[in-house]
Amino acid sequence: MASCRVFLLCVALQALAMASTLSALLMNTELLDVQGQTFCPSSSCGLLQDIRDPFRMRGDPPGCGFPEYELVCIDNKAIIYINSGKYFVTNISYTDNTFWVVDANLDNSSCPIPASNHRPYINSSGTEGNILLDTDTVTWAAFVSCSEMLRSDVISSSTGCCSGTYRLVDCQSTKNSFVYVFITTFIPEVQYIKPSCSYLSMIPLGNRQLRAPYNATFEDVVKFMRNGFAVRFPYRNEGMTYRQIINICMNNSMSYFHDRKSSSSIVDRTFAAIFGIDWKFLTCVNDYSYWTKLFWAVLTIISTMDIVKFMIVLAMLSRFMFSPLAILTFLAYKYWKTRISIDAVEKFLQMQQTLSPTRYAYTDITAITGHFREKLGQGGYGSVYKGALPGDVFVAVKMLGNSFCNGDEFISEVSTIGSIHHVNVVRLVGFCSEEMRRALVYEYMPRGSLDKYIFSSERSFSWDKLNEIALGIARGISYLHGGCDMQILHFDIKPHNILLDSNFTPKIADFGLAKLYPRDNSFVPVSAARGTIGYIAPEMISRNFGVVSCKSDVYSFGMLLLEMAGGRRNLDQHAARRSQTYYPAWVYSHISRKELGEICEAFDIHEMERKLCIVGLWCIQMRPHDRPTMAEVIEMLEAGVDALQIPPEPFFCGFEQDSAADSFQFSTSELSAISEDEVTDSTR
Structure with missing residues (x-):
């Protein structure tokens, strides 16, 4: 009922407004008719003869022609400016209301393409720029710039608005930028351009009778551009008085209103009653009397009247709509309060996603890394670059090199770390795989890897901090072994693969x-040795030592722990004494002798170093069943040093100190003889 009242009120207002408008216009049309008459002589320029309305020459009286159709005659060439472009007028046809133009900038180039800011077009119903081009009667040449050369299987365009073939413009292309042109019957939109390309410019070609074919080459396009394209005149009835124009437009507007009045939608009827008639009347006056004094009078x-109507309608809406709207707003506020807890849950779920x-x-x-601007490191796998996600979230992007393009490492990395969320395991943010280009995106670790701290000339950490770091690594490995649905064996625990965040x-x-293996498997079938020499478990090289299992990671962790305790590589060829060349053998000899009170030389070792060494020596027992699990390792690291027992003597420690280095040299030479197919050196 309220909507009917609003509609009836709008009809009454519109009738009053149109009556007022008609009476005001009719009182002034006689004066406008007299003032609108101006004598305009015809002109010529070069081959163009009898230049007249709607055109005007520069210097003609103000009432002659349209300002937008003003021609300038230079060197017997008629020049017109359409939008920001400069064009030569080569022909005018007053019989079909068209004239022919050519881009003036094309004469000065051997390899021409139109300027990007020259857009000499508008659809047939618009008035933008007052130059009307019927887009249905021409084809378009669109120029794009691509960052890479398009493959033959994607060179054809058939998406959205565009259909045609991308043709390379050799004379405009460089090594890093490739310019293409394609033909279409629609105005190209940026979103339909190929992903690796960006829009440069476009230009219409020919008219309804002369269209460029879709398979046109660039040379054909140049010929069409130099030939130009057709533009229509504005519509205007000569000899009609302003009174006649107003009567015709009033009848058209009322017919439009009666057609819309039968619509079932109250919105359509109300819009037609309030604004539709006015818009129809104004556009009709514009068609019959293009931007003349009559048009400006009608517009004013x-x-x-529309401002007055808007204020009245607003007052009516305040009564029939604003009061219910206020009630609805209050109810919405109460509902929003009840949704706070639900929104919190949704936010949590989105964070989990x-x-x-x-x-x-x-x-x-490429965008994340800023075109690979900041390089963090280089290894056998490829390179690591620093990047940034939206919100200034820094990441490290590892680009896998060609040697890993078979995908094994990539699949292993994504399938394991992609499902892991633990404070002591680096998080995989994302990945990329396009043909042979693969990348892994990790959270950024600002402190780098552990090796640059434990092998520095000066000790970087206190013993308590070193024990805290060792515990964190042990917890991460323990989570891999037993905290997931599948058992994950790392096979490459070493200082270089331990990263530190801003809090170390x-x-x-x-x-x-x-x-990845089922958690109930007591052994793991591995066809070849995996790991890094110096950290690889004995059973990875020879099954005589035992089967491959999670204890292989325990061995690697033990070697890492001994390097953290000693602050040096386990094998140091430049040690002060030959007996100190291999640190595990040296430290076991001294710890075991001190326990028996037999040490004969000064041996000063911090109790935390002693604890780390004892735990490390337990971990590097030669046979897997003699090593502790990672859960037991965590218990030992959390316990006091007095609660730890000296482990059995590792296999390689059954020699005197002086011969320890020699025995290790022998062991190393044996390992070095293993082929690269059996041992994967992951020093990366």
């Missing part, structure tokens, strides 16, 4: 050699 009167790795396109990787919290990284 209609604008004034963001923890899953995201697949990025290679273009995204350790995180295990580089799962390229990792394997």
Whole structure:
């Protein structure tokens, strides 16, 4: 009922407004008719003869022609400016209301393409720029710039608005930028351009009778551009008085209103009653009397009346709509209060979704790294670059080199670390795989890897901090072994693969050699040795020592622990004494002798170093069943040093100190003889 009242009120207002508009216009049309008459002589320029309305020459009286159709005659060439472009007028046809123009900038180039800011077009119903081009009667040449050469299988365009073939413009292309042109019957939109390309410019070609074919070459396009294209005149009835124009437009507007009045939608009827008639009347006057004094008079009167109508309608809406709207707003506020807890849950679930790795396109990787601007490191796998995600979230992007393009390491890394969320395991943010280009995106570790701290000339950490880091690494490995649905064996625990965040919290990284196995498996079938010489477990090289299992990671962790305690590589050829060349053998000899009170030389060792060494020596027992589990390792690291027992003598320690280095040299030479197919050196 309220909507009917509003509609009836709008009809009454419109009738009053149109009556007022008509009376005001009719009182002034006689004066306008007299003032609108101006004598305009015809002109000529070069081959163009009898130049007249709607054109005007520069210097003609103000009432002659349209300002937008003003011609300038230079060197017997008629020049017109359309939008920001300069064009030569080569022909005018007053019989079909068209004239022919050519881009003036094309004469000065051997390899021409139109300027990007020259857009000499508008659809047939618009008035933008007052130059009307019927887009249905021409074809378009669109120029794009691509960052890479398009493959033959994607060179054809058939998306959205565009259909045609991309043709390379050799004379405009460089090594890093490739310019293409394609033909279309629609105005090209930026979103339909190929992903690796960007829009340059476009230009219409020919007219309805002469169209460029879709398979046109660039040379054909140049010929069409130099030939130009047709532009229509504005519509205007000569000899009609302003009174006649107003009567015709009033009848057209009322017919439009009666047609819309039968609509079932109250919105359509109300819009037609309030604004539709005015718009129809104004556009009709514009068609019959293009931007003349009559048009401006009608525009002024209609604008004034529309403002009055808008204020009246607003007052009516305040009564029939604003009061219910206020009630609805209050109810919505109460509902919003009840949704706060639900929104908190949804926010949590969205955060959980963001923890899953995201697949990025290679273009995204390029943007994230700023075109690989800041390099963090280099290794056998490829290179690592620093990048930034939206919100200034820094990441490290590892680009896998060609030697790993078979995908084994990539699959292993994504399948293992992609599902892991632990404080001591580096998080995989995302990945990229496009043809042979693969990348892994990790959270950024600002402190770098552990090796640059434990092998420095000056001790970087206190003993308590070193024990805290060792505990963090042990917890991360324990989580891999037993905290997931599948057992994850890393096979490459070493200082280089332990990264530190801003708080020096350790995180295990580089799962390229990792394997997933059921948790109930007591042994793991591995066809070839995996790991890094110096950290690889004996059973990885010879099954005589035992089967491969999670104890293989325990061995690698023990070697890492001994290097952390000693602050040096386990094998140091430049040690002060030959007996100190191999640190595990040297430290076991001294710890065991001190326990028996037999040590004969000064041996000063910190109790925390002694604890780390004892735990490390337990971990590097030659046979897997003699080593503790990672859960037992964590208990030993959390316990006091007095609660730890000296482990049995490791296999390689059954020699005198002076011969320890020789025995290790022998062991190393044996390991070095293993082929690269059997041992994967992951020093990366």
